[in-house]
Amino acid sequence: MTDRDVRIYEVGPRDGLQNEATPISTDAKLRFIDLLADAGLREIEATSFVSPRAIPQLADAGELLAQLTRRPGVRYPVLVPNARGLERATAAGADAICVFTAASEAFTRANINMTIAESMSAFRPVLQDARERGWWSRGYVSTAFGCPYQGEVGEAAVVGVARELLALGVDEVSIGDTIGVAGPADVRRVVGALLGAGIAPAQLALHFHDTRGTAIANVSAALDLGIRTFDASTGGTGGCPYAPGAAGNLATEDLVYLLDREGCAHGVDLDALMVAAHHIAGVLGRPLSTKVGQAGAWRLP
Numbered sequence: 001m002t003d004r005d006v007r008i009y010e011v012g013p014r015d016g017l018q019n020e021a022t023p024i025s026t027d028a029k030l031r032f033i034d035l036l037a038d039a040g041l042r043e044i045e046a047t048s049f050v051s052p053r054a055i056p057q058l059a060d061a062g063e064l065l066a067q068l069t070r071r072p073g074v075r076y077p078v079l080v081p082n083a084r085g086l087e088r089a090t091a092a093g094a095d096a097i098c099v100f101t102a103a104s105e106a107f108t109r110a111n112i113n114m115t116i117a118e119s120m121s122a123f124r125p126v127l128q129d130a131r132e133r134g135w136w137s138r139g140y141v142s143t144a145f146g147c148p149y150q151g152e153v154g155e156a157a158v159v160g161v162a163r164e165l166l167a168l169g170v171d172e173v174s175i176g177d178t179i180g181v182a183g184p185a186d187v188r189r190v191v192g193a194l195l196g197a198g199i200a201p202a203q204l205a206l207h208f209h210d211t212r213g214t215a216i217a218n219v220s221a222a223l224d225l226g227i228r229t230f231d232a233s234t235g236g237t238g239g240c241p242y243a244p245g246a247a248g249n250l251a252t253e254d255l256v257y258l259l260d261r262e263g264c265a266h267g268v269d270l271d272a273l274m275v276a277a278h279h280i281a282g283v284l285g286r287p288l289s290t291k292v293g294q295a296g297a298w299r300l301p
């Protein structure tokens, strides 16, 4: 990787769809994942092995993962909150998992019914098994920039949770602005604290929601800080039932456009990505509302 290479970690099939009320067929999700891989995405978070009562939209996780046609060179991580999730994911053929907790106690309780400390205890055996099998793993730190229940979240809490996850053996942590409240100064503050605590840029991903239109500015600030992995959702869908007020993720097409203008290599073809974006908008029965989704790429006259 050169210094200008960026990893785009696609969360559309998981974060993007988990809060959609319209039931989406497994086939439509599988087609979405195929189109994302066609566009050049190499990390596609496919689904979640969580309680189907907590996230009904992803209740088909087992069928979906088992039916997925895996492309060589593409990683398909899945969310796993506990031992039961690991068992289900294993049966469906997973080889890359994400555990998820948060920087605020109130959100962690609402989302996974655990304290942050309990979440670490639940993840320890899960991550140990994953490591023994040679699986890739990631840990999410949600509400790192603000909590829908507690409000402001201090960077010390984010650093503490990120370090605990790394100590449990995750390959990287994804620092999430779950409700979309951060601006560039917050990114400098939180990422500065993480780097200052000795966490390497390569161990960090940033996960922005575009609730207030600041996601792309936040990516730009993070690029300046040396961060090279960004989560995004094709079509700009996204949200969490336990994060009231959250809107869609940063749209992958908006991210790709920015990275192209910044001269960053990322391996994703914008025209092919738009096919995936239109597919999912069609499945959801609404027009594509992302900036680049509406304007398209810049074609010289």
Ligand code: COA
Binding pocket: 018, 048, 049, 050, 051, 052, 054, 055, 081, 082, 084, 085, 086, 088, 100, 111, 112, 113, 142, 240, 241, 242
């Ligand atoms: N997969 C499927 N079912 C699961 C499960 C899993 N990974 N973990 C628990 N369950 C089931 C249990 O079997 C039990 O079912 P039953 O009531 O029919 O017997 C029920 O869920 C409750 O189990 P319990 O262990 O008491 O969990 P809980 O009610 O404390 O919920 C979580 C904890 C983590 C399972 C739940 O909060 C959850 O799935 N949260 C995920 C939220 C999410 O995905 N948010 C978006 C991502 S940020």
Ligand code: ZN
Binding pocket: 015, 176, 178, 207, 209, 238, 239, 249
């Ligand atoms: Zn998210």
